Amino acid sequence: MNSLEALGWDADFARAFDSLQAPGLRPARVLVGHAGLCRVAWEEGELLADFAGRLRLREAGAELPVVGDWVAIAPRPAEGRATVHHVLERRSRFSRKVAGDHVEEQVVAANVDTVFLVSGLDGDHNPRRLERFLTLVRESGAEPVVLLNKADLCDAVAQRRAEAEAVALGLPLFVIEAKHGRGLEPLEPWLQPGRTIALLGSSGVGKSTLANRLLGVERQKTRDVRESDDRGRHTTSARELLRLPGGALLIDTPGMRELQLWDADEGLGQTFADVEEHAGACRFRDCAHEQEPGCAVRAAVDSGALPAARLASWARLRKELRSLADRQDAYSRRQAERRWIPIHKSLRKAPKKRG
Ligand SMILES: Nc1nc2c(ncn2[C@@H]2O[C@H](COP(=O)(O)OP(=O)(O)OP(=O)(O)O)[C@@H](O)[C@H]2O)c(=O)[nH]1
Ligand SMILES: [Mg+2]
Ligand SMILES: [Zn+2]
Incomplete structure (x- = not known):
């Protein structure tokens, strides 16, 4: 037997779960996630869980249950199995x-x-x-x-x-x-x-x-x-x-060799609070702190108030995030185009209206 609190359950998760209004479903926490399957802990022990149809769709991607997730399951304790129907909103x-x-x-x-x-x-x-x-x-x-x-x-x-x-x-x-x-x-x-x-x-x-x-x-x-x-x-x-x-x-967790950032503008700002602090005084609001006139960040580096290595790191990570954002835009465009193709085809196949 587990108490949900011992697994990290609290009022916020309870509220998210209640808002699902899913009779028959119970809360559980993902202990380990594999492709298409995960092991969860719930009030009565542990179960091996597969995913309901909606979660098996390719688009589910980032919404698939991962370790630490709170999920709503339909338990089948006699079989030691369950099916995950929803992933509760993630706190982090x-x-x-x-x-x-x-x-x-x-x-x-x-x-x-x-x-x-x-x-x-x-x-x-x-x-x-x-x-x-x-x-x-x-x-x-x-x-x-x-x-x-x-x-x-x-x-x-x-x-x-x-x-x-x-x-x-x-x-x-x-x-x-x-x-x-x-x-x-x-x-x-x-x-x-x-x-x-x-x-x-x-x-x-x-x-x-x-x-x-x-x-x-x-x-x-x-x-x-x-x-x-x-x-x-x-x-x-x-x-x-x-x-x-x-x-x-x-x-x-396994050490990550290829640690590529994903949408981390806010994380970057917080990590480089020292750079950001000076940036507030730059003449241009979108100053890249490169060659712009009136750049307070470069001035801080020149005066020794900010280590040059910090600005260099900030610039490197920001460039990486910008390039990711560009590629992401291009990628979503391609995905959107791809989704349209079958619709075009079916339109073509549709019988012409007589008029
Ligand atoms: N001398 C010394 N060795 C340590 C210390 N902590 C860990 N090690 C050694 O470092 C090596 C790697 O440790 P792991 O705990 O396997 O490293 P890990 O971060 O889990 O590695 P991955 O699972 O590959 O991501 C082992 O040989 C440990 O014994 C320490 O405080 N001092
Ligand atoms: Mg390890
Ligand atoms: Zn600047």
């Missing part, structure tokens, strides 16, 4: 562009309260990558907490920490050693019962190692020391909602 969602050339949104996790953004203090540490991850997290609606892991492998912790703080702009930031369980006490406030935390960061930074520490058992497979040179491989492959002994819910 992690989206990225699907890998490759397709210009489509891929939602990878939903209803996450806090993200532990993990970065390795070994060779992996990179403030520019941290900016990219922060932009994604800010856009998602979840609260970011920055964790600098593997302190034992770094002999310049103070310096690395200062570099990360210059990018995190006041966000909670902690130095930890997941492998040895050191420095984890300050994470307590975020690990309250019913709260959902996702671990995010590049492959090999120690997300699953941290998950195991928090779980208190070696449940998640971690990269073997012997394989530690094998940078191309991801040890974790599925995103799964895990229940921690203290009652919090944790999603371990």
Whole structure:
């Protein structure tokens, strides 16, 4: 038996569920999602769920149930099965562009309260990558907490920490050693019962190692020391909602190699609040802070008030988002045209009116 509250249920989700007015359906939370199937937890245990017809349509795309989603199911407990009929509105969602050339949104996790953004203090540490991850997290609606892991492998912790703080702009930031369980006490406030935390960061930074520490058992497979040179491989492959002994819910994720942003203008603004602050004083409202006269951001860089690297990162990510938006427009146009074709055909086939 589960209580819905222990799974993260609250008044907002209850309201969303009630507004469906779907007699016979029950609320459940997605523990792990696969193509066309997911495992859910509901008040009476766990079920394997398929999707109702409406959700199987190709257009469903970003609306398909993913780990963390609250869904309305028609349970068939005797069979251990269920069918998902609705995905409740998401409080937060992690989206990225699907890998490759397709210009489509891929939602990878939903209803996450806090993200532990993990970065390795070994060779992996990179403030520019941290900016990219922060932009994604800010856009998602979840609260970011920055964790600098593997302190034992770094002999310049103070310096690395200062570099990360210059990018995190006041966000909670902690130095930890997941492998040895050191420095984890300050994470307590975020690990309250019913709260959902996702671990995010590049492959090999120690997300699953941290998950195991928090779980208190070696449940998640971690990269073997012997394989530690094998940078191309991801040890974790599925995103799964895990229940921690203290009652919090944790999603371990596979390190994302190709982290392409999706619609993250707001996330960018928040991540680069220092750039935005100066931008308010630019002469032109849509100033790109390049060659425009009266640019307060360039002036801030010249005077040393804003690090040049921050402006460069902002410009790089903004360019990426602009180009994505352009391709997205072209893509939706093509999709819209494609939808029209069958209609044209059927019009052609329609018998001519006699007149
Ligand atoms: N020295 C040291 N090694 C660590 C620490 N935390 C994790 N590691 C090691 O880092 C390696 C990678 O850890 P994982 O937990 O598998 O990394 P991950 O982020 O889950 O990787 P993916 O699942 O591929 O995304 C393992 O060999 C861990 O033992 C730490 O605090 N110190
Ligand atoms: Mg892992
Ligand atoms: Zn400007």
